[in-house]
Amino acid sequence: MERFSAVLQSVLEGKKPDREDIVTLLSARGNQVAALFRAADHVRRAGVGDAVHLRAIIEFSNYCRNNCLYCGLRRDNRRLPRYRLAEKEIMSSVDKAAAMGFRTVVLQSGEDLLYSASYIAGLVEQIKRRHGLAVTLSLGERSREEYRIWREAGADRYLLKHETADEKLYQYLKPDSSLQIRLQCLYWLKELGYQTGSGNMVGLPGQNLDSLAVDIILMRNLDVDMAGIGPFLPHPATPLKDAEPGSLELTLKILAVTRLYLPQAHLPATTALGTLAPDGRKMALSCGANVIMPNLTPAGMRDKYLIYPQKADIIEEPHQALDKIKALLAELARPVARDYGRAKIFSGGYGSHDNCKG
């Protein structure tokens, strides 16, 4: 059996990730790519089923204390009009999400320290009291104590992408922090009982298949409940404005291989993929993804929360976007999930199946 097929077979039988194997899978060409995507789709179906979880994202502040080289929200981007939503505005977006049938809201912001731990805890408590929705927070690096307060207030999940597991590249791209601090935060979140999400960017300048393989190993070692995988897209108001964007195929390969190693994790078909290609989300749903995160940030603010340019969902009204997503899911014969979508623990391999041979 050729090496690609042998590696794919061994992963399906539950073999732990090793860097060389992952690089072999990521180097797939031609028919092998199709076989990899089919295998990921098979593992996704067996691991988390056909249902797709819809999570409403509310970006409530685009202030950020950090200066990440790739990000449009970086503090040195003085061209960006900044906004902070008031509590009433945040809750009105939450009410809208609940009325539209979402079971999870994701509260996201730059690292904006103006929102105190008690303020955020108050929001979480209100959401729980009013609607009983699952709450995901994505507010960046904070202290263990702040994470604890939010968890006790009822927050269910926390999303903190590691972006790259390459320490040097991390330091270059995120000069205000370090990979070590990022990982410490992720360990705290896990200790505190959050369903913890991480994720990476694909196609960063200086990244290679080897470092992408380490990203996947890191996510598997962290046993993340969620993994957001998206292409790097250069933002014109950042120092990386002239860099090449990440490739669609490589991003999909990373998604597919992550699915093979994390069969029961929640993997979003990211907005960045929908930005890179009109049917990017559809392709992602066909090679491992099982989550979509529609944007419920108020219309006047959505175009001011651009980590990367031309996000796919900044113009559409939430109802239009939701209708489109439902049509896409109908086309793929994938139902919308009705439960809260708690990630499960993985405990074994998936055996072989005929479609997985490369």
Ligand code: SF4
């Ligand atoms: S990536 Fe996050 S932490 Fe970095 S500048 Fe953007 S919003 Fe801030």
